[in-house]
Amino acid sequence: MRNYIVVACGIIAACQSAFAQKTDSSVNYNVYKSLLLREVYIQPGKSVSQSNEELQTGGLQALSDQILERNPGINMIRRGNFAMEPSIRSLSGGRITMTIDGMRIFGACTDRMDPVSSYIEPTNLESILVSFSPGEDLHGTSIGGGVDFKLKEPKFTEGSQLNGMVGSGFESNGNAGQLLAGIEYSSADFAFHADGIYRRSSNYHAGRGTEVFFSQYQKWNGNISVKAKTGLNSYIKADYVQDEGRDIGYPALTMDVGFAKAKIAALSYMQKDPETHTMWETKVYYNFIDHAMDDTRRPVEQVAMHMDMPGTSRTFGAFSSISFKLREHHYFKFQLDGFSNKLSAEMTMYPENAAPMFMYTLPDPARTSIGFDFSDKVFLNSRASIKIGGRLEYLHDFLFTQAGKDQVSGLYNGDISRQRWMKNLSIQGSFHVSPRFDLSAQVAAGARAPTLQEEYSFYIYDRLDGHDYIGNPQLKQEKSINLDLNANFHTKEFKAETNVFSYFLRDYITGSILPGYSTMTIGANGVKQFINISSARLYGAALALSWSPFPAFNITSTNTYTRGTDHRANALLLIAPLKSVNTVSFQAGRGTIFHVESVSNARQNRVNTELYGETPTKGSTILNFGASRNLLFTPAKVLKLSGGVTNLMDSQYSQHLDIMKVLRPGRNFFVRMTLLF
Amino acid sequence: MKKILLLIISATILLGSCKKDHKAEPEPVKIKIAEKTTSGGLRIALWADKSEFTVAYNKVYVSLAKPDGSEVNDASLTYHPLMNMISMQHSSPVEQPVYISTEHLYGGAVVFSMPSGEMGSWQLTVNVNNEPVVFDVAVAPLPSGTKYTGTFVGTDGNSYTVSLVEPVLPKIGINDIDVLVNRRADMMNFPADEGFIIELNPEMPSMGHGSPNNVNPAHKSNGHYKGKVNFTMTGDWRLHLKLKKGETVVVEDAALDLFF
Numbered sequence: 024m025r026n027y028i029v030v031a032c033g034i035i036a037a038c039q040s041a042f043a044q045k046t047d048s049s050v051n052y053n054v055y056k057s058l059l060l061r062e063v064y065i066q067p068g069k070s071v072s073q074s075n076e077e078l079q080t081g082g083l084q085a086l087s088d089q090i091l092e093r094n095p096g097i098n099m100i101r102r103g104n105f106a107m108e109p110s111i112r113s114l115s116g117g118r119i120t121m122t123i124d125g126m127r128i129f130g131a132c133t134d135r136m137d138p139v140s141s142y143i144e145p146t147n148l149e150s151i152l153v154s155f156s157p158g159e160d161l162h163g164t165s166i167g168g169g170v171d172f173k174l175k176e177p178k179f180t181e182g183s184q185l186n187g188m189v190g191s192g193f194e195s196n197g198n199a200g201q202l203l204a205g206i207e208y209s210s211a212d213f214a215f216h217a218d219g220i221y222r223r224s225s226n227y228h229a230g231r232g233t234e235v236f237f238s239q240y241q242k243w244n245g246n247i248s249v250k251a252k253t254g255l256n257s258y259i260k261a262d263y264v265q266d267e268g269r270d271i272g273y274p275a276l277t278m279d280v281g282f283a284k285a286k287i288a289a290l291s292y293m294q295k296d297p298e299t300h301t302m303w304e305t306k307v308y309y310n311f312i313d314h315a316m317d318d319t320r321r322p323v324e325q326v327a328m329h330m331d332m333p334g335t336s337r338t339f340g341a342f343s344s345i346s347f348k349l350r351e352h353h354y355f356k357f358q359l360d361g362f363s364n365k366l367s368a369e370m371t372m373y374p375e376n377a378a379p380m381f382m383y384t385l386p387d388p389a390r391t392s393i394g395f396d397f398s399d400k401v402f403l404n405s406r407a408s409i410k411i412g413g414r415l416e417y418l419h420d421f422l423f424t425q426a427g428k429d430q431v432s433g434l435y436n437g438d439i440s441r442q443r444w445m446k447n448l449s450i451q452g453s454f455h456v457s458p459r460f461d462l463s464a465q466v467a468a469g470a471r472a473p474t475l476q477e478e479y480s481f482y483i484y485d486r487l488d489g490h491d492y493i494g495n496p497q498l499k500q501e502k503s504i505n506l507d508l509n510a511n512f513h514t515k516e517f518k519a520e521t522n523v524f525s526y527f528l529r530d531y532i533t534g535s536i537l538p539g540y541s542t543m544t545i546g547a548n549g550v551k552q553f554i555n556i557s558s559a560r561l562y563g564a565a566l567a568l569s570w571s572p573f574p575a576f577n578i579t580s581t582n583t584y585t586r587g588t589d590h591r592a593n594a595l596l597l598i599a600p601l602k603s604v605n606t607v608s609f610q611a612g613r614g615t616i617f618h619v620e621s622v623s624n625a626r627q628n629r630v631n632t633e634l635y636g637e638t639p640t641k642g643s644t645i646l647n648f649g650a651s652r653n654l655l656f657t658p659a660k661v662l663k664l665s666g667g668v669t670n671l672m673d674s675q676y677s678q679h680l681d682i683m684k685v686l687r688p689g690r691n692f693f694v695r696m697t698l699l700f
Numbered sequence: 701m702k703k704i705l706l707l708i709i710s711a712t713i714l715l716g717s718c719k720k721d722h723k724a725e726p727e728p729v730k731i732k733i734a735e736k737t738t739s740g741g742l743r744i745a746l747w748a749d750k751s752e753f754t755v756a757y758n759k760v761y762v763s764l765a766k767p768d769g770s771e772v773n774d775a776s777l778t779y780h781p782l783m784n785m786i787s788m789q790h791s792s793p794v795e796q797p798v799y800i801s802t803e804h805l806y807g808g809a810v811v812f813s814m815p816s817g818e819m820g821s822w823q824l825t826v827n828v829n830n831e832p833v834v835f836d837v838a839v840a841p842l843p844s845g846t847k848y849t850g851t852f853v854g855t856d857g858n859s860y861t862v863s864l865v866e867p868v869l870p871k872i873g874i875n876d877i878d879v880l881v882n883r884r885a886d887m888m889n890f891p892a893d894e895g896f897i898i899e900l901n902p903e904m905p906s907m908g909h910g911s912p913n914n915v916n917p918a919h920k921s922n923g924h925y926k927g928k929v930n931f932t933m934t935g936d937w938r939l940h941l942k943l944k945k946g947e948t949v950v951v952e953d954a955a956l957d958l959f960f
């Protein structure tokens with residue numbers, strides 16, 4: 024028994040083993056969606072072996088949301104057909120971090136209409152890295168890990184080289200389509216990459232022909248990245264991403280979006296020393312998000328009173344991270360980072376025959392942070408390794424204008440700025456029991472600060488429970504102890520991964536009714552304030568199986584389950600039910616791949632309507648079918664064709680994390696083509 | 701060398717002092733409404749915070765100067781507002797002036813309870829050392845949707861004039877509120893009433909919501925009740941004031957309206 028514990032404490036992280044499998048060419052092509060992977064590579068390759076995973080990720084043409092949703096640990100909170108919000112093991116919002124290439128960036132919308140993932144396109148990306156635990160190479164303190172979007176990185180090449188890509192796709196449901204193009208120039212000491220994409224969609228139809236009104240969107244996105252060598256092993260890189268959405272409908276909410284714009288800029292300096300395995304990256308960055316909600320397209324009878332609700336978010340930050348080999352089998356990494364984020368959101372209502380009514384919904388709150396991050400990895404022997412990671416962060420929250428302070432003088436007394444120290448720590452052990460079997464375990468102590476919204480919201484309406492929310496500057500940080508166990512078994516034909524996890528949360532932040540307060544929003548049920556409840560628990564499991572009896576054929580099944588309860592055993596909010604994704608894929612001849620997939624969600628009955636306004640959600644199963652083919656004109660020129668149908672049976676359904684149970688799309692045919700040259 | 705040093709030092713001092721002068725806050729601007737001369741040759745001028753008096757609690761100032769321009773700061777002054785209507789005359793609540801040495805003015809206040817116009821016209825008599833000086837003053841109506849003063853008949857049979865003294869410039873957030881209550885003894889006398897317990901409830905009529913964390917105005921002095929009012933947003937606000945004597949409700953809803 025004691026041996027077991029010792030073993031369990033000395034095992035490799037699932038992400039490492041998974042990463043290793045990624046490079047194992049015999050199982051290369053179906054690795055993504057089937058297993059509990061942590062990193063999804065985005066860029067299209069020219070080889071056939073990658074086609075299947077590209078079919079899963081939609082080439083570059085699916086939305087970032089849709090790619091994220093394919094990760095077994097992730098569910099998306101849907102408020103419409105656009106800008107879905109990732110939920111990692113049913114943790115979302117401030118409990119996870121979302122970064123772009125390590126840069127902190129925060130949405131500007133008070134109604135959570137613009138998660139960071141909505142401002143980044145697959146064309147901008149090299150990969151998406153998901154971590155499920157705090158203290159795991161992250162760029163911020165968290166409870167449940169986070170997502171880092173790795174920006175495209177053009178490569179230096181021996182001779183000079185010019186590559187390009189154009190693509191287009193069409194979807195029958197909603198007459199949606201996209202056009203994209205990219206170009207990359209590389210030489211020995213200079214590299215350049217640029218890409219752009221335009222997307223649009225009309226209202227889509229749910230199953231059995233029901234039109235979902237206000238589900239349209241339009242956007243464009245562009246990205247430029249320039250790299251120049253400054254020495255044998257060093258270079259500078261500049262990145263600029265601009266993303267502009269317009270006329271975006273949110274059927275689950277009472278308002279739509281007039282525009283949502285992001286400007287993201289970064290300048291990095293990278294130094295590498297292959298001999299000592301040293302990598303030193305320093306980055307400064309700035310991003311600006313401008314968001315404006317709009318109710319002018321809604322029918323007059325749906326709009327109790329016309330209002331404007333603009334919001335902005337500005338973040339300036341920098342970090343420097345260095346990783347090196349301390350000695351044989353011992354790697355060390357540390358990072359110093361800091362950022363300053365300023366939010367502002369306001370509302371102006373226009374009553375008939377009375378003066379316009381103005382207020383801040385976010386009264387100019389700001390957060391500055393300085394953080395220190397380290398991770399230390401030691402290979403104890405050829406079978407066992409241990410990794411320790413931690414983060415210490417100092418945060419200062421305050422209101423940066425007098426107008427903001429004046430407004431909240433009616434809610435809070437005294438100094439409402441807050442300073443706090445945050446700590447994350449994780450210890451992870453991995454152990455290869457045999458060449459086919461490995462185990463890993465992780466214990467982590469997570470903590471997260473309340474978000475600026477949780478601290479300083481001013482009557483922000485939440486459609487889900489119909490309450491106006493007031494922030495609470497007195498909130499304590501939320502803390503957790505996380506346990507994570509992984510067992511992986513793999514042979515050439517068969518793979519099984521299991522993962523069991525639990526989060527023991529203390530000072531869990533949630534909304535609580537504030538009696539005696541009158542609502543601001545017309546028709547709201549009441550006013551809630553964010554408070555700490557003593558504890559909450561979240562636990563769950565994932566099981567992934569993959570079977571390839573012969574190389575051209577593969578069956579995979581991923582199953583995930585989470586369950587959350589608060590200190591009084593009430594069900595927590597937005598907890599995804601059991602989800603099962605089962606896929607059969609088959610490679611026919613040279614370069615043609617077919618796949619059939621079923622996505623099932625069990626019924627979710629564990630809800631607390633009284634506390635959180637949630638109602639049970641029916642179970643659902645949909646069937647998807649897809650095929651892709653690569654046409655090679657020359658080794659350098661590849662035309663990728665794919666097509667298929669999602670929700671083949673035209674089921675009318677919604678999932679539990681779909682706000683207001685807005686129906687998901689019904690049957691949808693799609694065709695996509697991408698030319699790489 | 702020494703001279704240059706001295707020059708530099710004195711120049712710096714001069715510049716420094718110059719800067720200080722610029723920083724000095726200008727005195728609150730008062731606007732002259734009218735000017736007269738008493739039989740004794742004193743120049744008496746009427747001043748206000750705004751360019752005209754309105755149907756509200758108005759601060760009224762008087763400056764008094766001898767013919768040579770030197771100010772008189774020890775005169776005895778009283779205000780007597782009077783509304784001349786076709787069928788009747790009436791006065792209104794008044795706060796008698798006292799000398800404010802920092803402003804070189806006598807300051808008091810008058811609650812003009814109705815606008816001047818076809819219904820009648822206002823006179824303000826200033827008694828200077830027992831010599832009446834009569835000013836005809838125009839009282840402008842307030843913008844529609846606002847009500848800074850009102851007269852309410854109580855359950856005890858008395859009429860009460862309730863006037864908003866503060867906030868003059870409302871802002872979002874917590875504001876000091878000052879309410880003046882006067883009882884109508886007769887048409888000419890409106891003594892301050894100090895015996896009320898007031899409950900305050902702000903409301904936005906166009907939306908129906910109120911605001912949290914208001915502090916009921918409590919009596920401070922001379923009929924002034926002071927508390928806090930929380931305006932959560934700009935727009936139209938109605939202040940519901942419930943006037944009680946002990947447990948007895950005297951005025952159920954003395955409502956005043958403002959917007960900003």
Ligand SMILES: [Cu+2]
Nearest residue numbers: 132134136316
């Ligand atoms: Cu929004």
